[in-house]
Amino acid sequence: MTRSWLVTGLMVCLVSCVLAGCGSAADVATGRSGPAGAAAAVPTLTDGGGVVVTARDLDPAGSFPEQATAVAVYVEPLCPHCKAFAADQGRLLEARLAEGAITLEYRLVSFLDNGSTDRASARSVNAGLCVAAAEGAAEYAAFVAALLEHQRPGGLSDTDLVGLADEVGAADARSCIETGQHAGLVPELTEDALGKIDGTPAVEVDGTMLTSTPTTVELTALLGRTTV
DSSP, rough: OOHHHHHHTTOOOOOOOOOOEEEOOHHHHOOSOOOOOOOOOTTTTTSSSSSSEEOOOOOOTOOSSSSEEEEEEEETTTHHHHHHHHHHHHHHHHHHHHHHEEEEEEEEOOOOOOOOTTHHHHHHHHHHHHHHHHTHHHHHHHHHHHHTTTTTTTOHHHHHHHHHHTTTTTTGGHHHHHHHTTTTHHHHHHHHHHTTTTSSSSEEEEEOOSSHHHHHHHHHHOOOOOOO
């Protein structure tokens, strides 16, 4: 598997008053499903509830600019709009990350579970946290991308999630995924997002939340030109 997974399966299709997004503030508030449990520590988790991936995480020996634009993306694993938007904007964001022009912080939330999903959203967020704790930022980013690439109605089983973790080099996350080790943290992350977003995907650029889905031209203006 190449580093191209980092953005091509993820990226942003912002919620806005014009374009459809996944969920609403009410959904986030009521999306606290799943077994309660003590939240285990995830060393790489930021105050915003995500994990930042940088160009140096992808290429430790590379030479990159000292300053990078911080891009944070809120993602619901079952939200189809993230996957759809990736087809249009993924290459641009991937290239800016690889060049060191941006950092990406993926913030997973869960509010689309219902009677037909078997808590697939919450289990997917837990699995992402497991991968971050077991390995680090690059593997977490790859796992989030894989979640969206393999997204399907009803969500993924634990066997599927373990398989994706293996695929991105996080085999040590298996037990954590199967036992729901970070399940107690999932509703906390989701509730924290409630005051910041109306749905998913939602994007911050250098701490400012975007209010509409950016076109490629708009993203280029925000993040600078690249060679893609």
